[in-house]
Amino acid sequence: xxxxxxLIAIEPILASVRAGTEDTLKDLAQRFDGVRPxxxxxxxxxxxxxxxxxxxxxRAALEVSIARVRKVHETQLLTSVTEEVVxxxxxxxxxxxxxxxxxxxxxxxxxYPSSVxxxxxxxxxxxxxxxxxASPAQSDFAGLPHPTILAACALxxxxxxxxVGGAQAIAMFAYGVEGLCEPADLVTxxxxxxxxxxxxxxxGLIAIDSEAGPTxxxxxxDESADADEVASDLISQAxxxxxxxxxxxxxxxxxxxxxxxxxxxxxxxxxxxxxIIQSLNGIQSxxxxxxxxxxxxxxxxAYAAEHLEIQLxxxxxxxxxxxxxxxxxxxxxxxxxxxxxxxGSNHVLPTGGCACHSSGLSVHTFxxxxxxxxxxxxSFLDIAETVITLAQAEDLPAHGEAISARFSERKNSxx
Numbered sequence: 366x367x368x369x370x371x372l373i374a375i376e377p378i379l380a381s382v383r384a385g386t387e388d389t390l391k392d393l394a395q396r397f398d399g400v401r402p403x404x405x406x407x408x409x410x411x412x413x414x415x416x417x418x419x420x421x422x423x424r425a426a427l428e429v430s431i432a433r434v435r436k437v438h439e440t441q442l443l444t445s446v447t448e449e450v451v452x453x454x455x456x457x458x459x460x461x462x463x464x465x466x467x468x469x470x471x472x473x474x475x476x477y478p479s480s481v482x483x484x485x486x487x488x489x490x491x492x493x494x495x496x497x498x499a500s501p502a503q504s505d506f507a508g509l510p511h512p513t514i515l516a517a518c519a520l521x522x523x524x525x526x527x528x529v530g531g532a533q534a535i536a537m538f539a540y541g542v543e544g545l546c547e548p549a550d551l552v553t554x555x556x557x558x559x560x561x562x563x564x565x566x567x568x569g570l571i572a573i574d575s576e577a578g579p580t581x582x583x584x585x586x587d588e589s590a591d592a593d594e595v596a597s598d599l600i601s602q603a604x605x606x607x608x609x610x611x612x613x614x615x616x617x618x619x620x621x622x623x624x625x626x627x628x629x630x631x632x633x634x635x636x637x638x639x640x641i642i643q644s645l646n647g648i649q650s651x652x653x654x655x656x657x658x659x660x661x662x663x664x665x666x667a668y669a670a671e672h673l674e675i676q677l678x679x680x681x682x683x684x685x686x687x688x689x690x691x692x693x694x695x696x697x698x699x700x701x702x703x704x705x706x707x708x709g710s711n712h713v714l715p716t717g718g719c720a721c722h723s724s725g726l727s728v729h730t731f732x733x734x735x736x737x738x739x740x741x742x743x744s745f746l747d748i749a750e751t752v753i754t755l756a757q758a759e760d761l762p763a764h765g766e767a768i769s770a771r772f773s774e775r776k777n778s779x780x
Contacts, residue, residue: 445730451747453743463572470514476518574713586676611650673694
């Protein structure tokens with residue numbers, strides 16, 4: 366299954382949401398989630414109830430994660446910058462938040478309150494005025510999103526929450542649904558291949574963060590790495606989805622053999638062994654033997670993994686040569702799982718090779734740069750002939766006339 370096939374599969378879903386109503390979303394929930402929610406918009410009372418009933422230990426853990434993610438992301442705020450081009454002429458670059466965002470939180474094989482945090486916190490720091498969250502309806506919870514997801518929304522003050530998942534959630538945010546949900550300017554968040562396909566199909570109508578589809582982990586390691594730890598890290602990401610990719614790139618044949626043995630033991634013992642084993646045995650997962658660390662760096666840069674771990678004798682030196690990765694985890698005490706929850710970094714990251722051109726979710730995702738230009742009379746007159754010359758060179762004389770119209774003798778004499 367690749368994204369081109371998924372694009373074909375979701376076409377009728379996008380079309381039905383575009384022309385549909387809230388009932389359309391309810392029908393799709395019944396079809397894909399096995400439950401028809403009484404209301405697509407989650408009532409505030411249900412959000413508040415989820416927080417009241419949340420296990421205190423989980424609440425404390427979520428609050429720690431929120432604090433760390435907030436601390437890291439607050440450093441990403443950019444201030445306005447003004448440059449005086451010449452005397453009397455300035456260009457000010459301002460970062461302005463988008464007006465409205467739709468944040469997607471997956472809810473298929475697992476529960477992701479951590480994704481609520483990763484989406485909402487940077488949007489709040491960016492001062493986005495209108496924030497909506499969507500997560501799939503759950504048959505076990507009478508058509509509501511999972512209560513832990515709702516509790517995380519409550520902790521962050523989110524009141525606009527929808528019980529809708531998959532490609533239809535992205536379409537709802539892109540097109541809007543009359544009387545239910547206003548269209549968004551930007552949609553962010555991870556999801557399965559259908560969510561990624563919907564984001565690709567609707568890009569342009571909406572902005573997106575990246576195509577954050579099925580998860581990936583690549584580990585660059587030498588003989589100094591611990592095979593059992595490497596195996597546990599590969600399994601941690603294979604746990605997400607049968608389509609998840611787990612890649613070990615190593616210079617050590619002994620490590621490769623030891624990791625294979627450790628995977629056989631660990632994968633069979635863990636809770637979600639069936640999907641983990643299917644992921645590890647899929648064509649998207651592999652162990653790659655390389656002749657040198659330098660060649661390994663070339664491989665991982667070409668692969669552009671969502672998550673890249675580096676476990677080498679000289680981890681820091683190798684890290685300086687990494688160009689393409691969603692996030693890079695350095696050393697044995699920095700596994701990907703740490704970044705999934707409480708490192709402070711964001712776990713909404715580009716997949717499918719998109720890390721060669723796209724960044725992970727951040728405060729910057731929710732801001733757009735706008736230039737404010739101001740020239741006084743003298744600085745305008747000083748540059749006027751240059752602009753006219755360039756306009757004539759491009760055969761766009763009206764551009765030049767918009768300049769010359771401002772410095773005629775009659776106008777200047779009247780000023």
